[in-house]
Amino acid sequence: xxxLLVEDDKLLAESLRKNLVQRGFAxxxxxxxxxxxxxxxxxxxxIVVLDLGLPGxxxxxxxxxxxxxxxxxxxxxxxxxxxxHERVEGFKAGADDYLGKPxxxxxxxxxxxALIRRNHAVKGQTLQVGGLxxxxxxxxxxxxxxxxxDLTGTEFRLLRYFMLNPxxxxxxxxxxxxxxxxxxxxxxxxxxxxxxxLRDKLGKERILTRRGQGYIFVAKQ
Amino acid sequence: MxxxxxxxxxxxxxxxxxxxxxxxxxxSQSLRQLTENFIxxxxxxxxxxxxxxxxxxxxxxxxxEVDPIFNLPFSGHYYLVLFNDGRKFTSRSLxxxxxxxxxxxxxxSRRLHRTGPSGQQLLVLVEGYDLQGVKFTxxxxxxxxxxEAQRDRFTRNFALLGxxxxxxxxxxxxxxVRRSFRRLERVREDIQRLEQGExxxxxxxxxxxxxxxxxxxxxxxxxxxxxxxxxxxxxxxLAHSLxxxxxxLQQYFDGEHAARIKETQQAGDQVxxxxxxxxxxxxxxxxAGAGLPSRRFDPATDLPDLVNxxxxxxxxxxxxxxxxxxDDISPFGDHEDMLELxxxxxxxxxxWADSTVKCAVLNDDGQIxxxxxxxxxxxxxxxxxxxxxxxxxLDETKEGHGLGLSIAKDIVNLYSGKITFERSAExxxxxxxxLLRQLT
Numbered sequence: 001x002x003x004l005l006v007e008d009d010k011l012l013a014e015s016l017r018k019n020l021v022q023r024g025f026a027x028x029x030x031x032x033x034x035x036x037x038x039x040x041x042x043x044x045x046x047i048v049v050l051d052l053g054l055p056g057x058x059x060x061x062x063x064x065x066x067x068x069x070x071x072x073x074x075x076x077x078x079x080x081x082x083x084x085h086e087r088v089e090g091f092k093a094g095a096d097d098y099l100g101k102p103x104x105x106x107x108x109x110x111x112x113x114a115l116i117r118r119n120h121a122v123k124g125q126t127l128q129v130g131g132l133x134x135x136x137x138x139x140x141x142x143x144x145x146x147x148x149x150d151l152t153g154t155e156f157r158l159l160r161y162f163m164l165n166p167x168x169x170x171x172x173x174x175x176x177x178x179x180x181x182x183x184x185x186x187x188x189x190x191x192x193x194x195x196x197x198l199r200d201k202l203g204k205e206r207i208l209t210r211r212g213q214g215y216i217f218v219a220k221q
Numbered sequence: 222m223x224x225x226x227x228x229x230x231x232x233x234x235x236x237x238x239x240x241x242x243x244x245x246x247x248x249s250q251s252l253r254q255l256t257e258n259f260i261x262x263x264x265x266x267x268x269x270x271x272x273x274x275x276x277x278x279x280x281x282x283x284x285x286e287v288d289p290i291f292n293l294p295f296s297g298h299y300y301l302v303l304f305n306d307g308r309k310f311t312s313r314s315l316x317x318x319x320x321x322x323x324x325x326x327x328x329x330s331r332r333l334h335r336t337g338p339s340g341q342q343l344l345v346l347v348e349g350y351d352l353q354g355v356k357f358t359x360x361x362x363x364x365x366x367x368x369e370a371q372r373d374r375f376t377r378n379f380a381l382l383g384x385x386x387x388x389x390x391x392x393x394x395x396x397x398v399r400r401s402f403r404r405l406e407r408v409r410e411d412i413q414r415l416e417q418g419e420x421x422x423x424x425x426x427x428x429x430x431x432x433x434x435x436x437x438x439x440x441x442x443x444x445x446x447x448x449x450x451x452x453x454x455x456x457x458x459l460a461h462s463l464x465x466x467x468x469x470l471q472q473y474f475d476g477e478h479a480a481r482i483k484e485t486q487q488a489g490d491q492v493x494x495x496x497x498x499x500x501x502x503x504x505x506x507x508x509a510g511a512g513l514p515s516r517r518f519d520p521a522t523d524l525p526d527l528v529n530x531x532x533x534x535x536x537x538x539x540x541x542x543x544x545x546x547x548d549d550i551s552p553f554g555d556h557e558d559m560l561e562l563x564x565x566x567x568x569x570x571x572x573w574a575d576s577t578v579k580c581a582v583l584n585d586d587g588q589i590x591x592x593x594x595x596x597x598x599x600x601x602x603x604x605x606x607x608x609x610x611x612x613x614x615l616d617e618t619k620e621g622h623g624l625g626l627s628i629a630k631d632i633v634n635l636y637s638g639k640i641t642f643e644r645s646a647e648x649x650x651x652x653x654x655x656l657l658r659q660l661t
Contacts (some may be wrong), residue, residue: 009465009466009468009469011465011466011469012465012466012468012469015469015472016472019472053457053458053461080457080460080461080462080463080464080465081457081460081461081503082460082500083504083507083557083560083561084527084530084557084560084561084563084564084565084568085556085557085560085561085564087530087564088523088526088527088530088560088564091526091529091530091533092526096533097533097534098530098534101460101464101465101467101468102464102467102468102470102471102496103468103471104471104472104475105472105475106475114537118536
């Protein structure tokens with residue numbers, strides 16, 4: 001999951017980034033409105049956490065511009081002012097959720113997960129596909145036979161992306177884009193390595209290779 | 222005396238009275254002079270004809286030779302001839318009335334006023350003569366009473382006409398003044414529309430006399446607006462810059478290592494307290510209150526927007542948020558204040574509701590009635606009592622009804638409105654009713 005964190009307070013941004021990376025997100029940081037708008041338009045983020053009080057360009061304007069360009073990326077708005085008129089404006093500008101500062105990191109995590117699930121039309125609190133259940137808290141996978149397997153950071157990210165997009169062909173480029181942050185040295189061979197590791201853990205039949213198209217995560221057994 | 226109209230009236234009345242009085246005095250004086258001169262010329266005429274009679278028969282005066290008017294008793298036309306040798310002739314008309322006449326040397330002439338028989342006001346022309354050595358004094362008179370009566374009638378009519386003129390002028394002035402002040406009435410209407418937020422500044426198409434006032438007012442208005450804007454921005458910036466560090470502190474105390482030590486736990490609680498206090502006071506400081514020229518809250522567009530936001534926030538709970546609006550409701554209150562009020566009330570209702578939240582913004586004869594009710598557990602009578610009591614603050618340290626309702630109460634108080642809490646008869650949860658004063 002690629003996440004764009006737009007926050008001008010460097011310390012807070014760094015602390016949030018650390019936390020979000022731990023939760024298996026590839027996080028890019030922007031500390032002003034102009035960079036944020038550009039990055040949000042150019043990169044295929046899965047979610048954006050956007051602070052409204054930004055230098056350069058106000059967060060609301062950034063959001064409005066994205067929506068004007070028909071960029072549907074889900075956005076959680078963070079704001080220090082936390083007034084109702086701001087919430088109304090935020091939602092009207094196209095925000096998907098809203099969090100007033102100061103907030104608990106758990107709250108932000110919960111909102112991010114909820115928003116991602118909503119966006120991928122996932123029902124319920126946990127991610128379950130074809131008898132597999134992903135524990136996002138512990139980064140473990142529950143197999144149908146009751147076994148619980150630990151996942152490494154990259155395995156977790158990859159599997160989560162697969163499980164959020166079951167039955168769809170996913171190219172290596174797309175997977176790389178959504179798994180690694182912007183300045184990561186993208187080597188598509190890495191994806192092959194991690195796909196084969198997941199196949200080892202879940203069984204070969206779970207992830208199919210489509211020549212020229214990429215991989216498909218099988219939804220049904 | 223503070224009424225401009227009264228002042229103008231008084232000035233006009235005084236100056237008109239002065240002017241009319243002067244006219245009246247000068248007029249009646251010259252009229253008197255004129256009539257007297259006229260009568261004197263007639264008397265001179267009489268005297269000449271008498272002289273002719275005297276010069277014909279210097280030893281006696283033949284009554285049949287003089288004008289018959291001198292023989293008519295008490296006709297007002299009398300003559301008196303005093304010879305220096307002691308002889309004295311009087312007209313028959315004088316009857317036996319004695320007229321005191323001074324003896325004059327020849328060539329002398331005098332005008333006198335005497336009271337004649339039966340109170341006649343006599344004008345007397347007395348002249349001294351020397352007719353071929355016979356020296357005498359001749360007096361002829363005419364009664365002024367009828368001519369004076371006429372003159373008095375004229376001056377009285379003149380005075381009456383003058384007073385009537387003053388009255389007419391006063392009425393006209395009143396009309397003119399009212400007409401001029403009606404243009405000031407527009408300024409008053411403008412101010413009312415300003416209060417309702419229909420316009421942002423007063424029209425400067427006003428009489429030159431009040432233009433400086435209106436301009437000054439507009440200037441002040443602009444200053445106030447800017448100040449509100451500035452302080453709201455400054456508060457926003459303050460919140461923004463304080464909340465970053467607070468957020469970091471909160472994250473630090475949320476961490477597992479911190480929870481293990483008692484002191485850090487306590488410090489963490491203090492951070493929470495600071496955040497809550499700050500939140501509350503910042504919100505309070507941002508309230509604009511009634512009567513400032515700011516964007517108004519338009520329920521027809523703003524309420525649906527707000528409900529959309531709440532639907533997004535509470536989408537997981539699948540709440541039914543219904544709202545009702547009067548058709549004839551015009552924008553009222555400060556946009557931010559009213560959104561904060563309704564936002565807090567609706568948010569509170571959504572938090573506690575089981576499935577349904579109802580909201581109504583109604584116009585009752587110019588008074589705005591806002592009701593928000595839910596089908597949640599509601600409040601106990603005791604809690605409602607605490608909420609309703611004036612001046613009491615809710616326990617803001619607890620989550621739930623605390624902060625939101627407290628802010629709502631503050632806003633309503635700022636608008637001199639009324640807020641009441643009760644059990645909803647329909648939904649059985651909490652029902653909050655807000656009355657905002659006449660806004661037309």
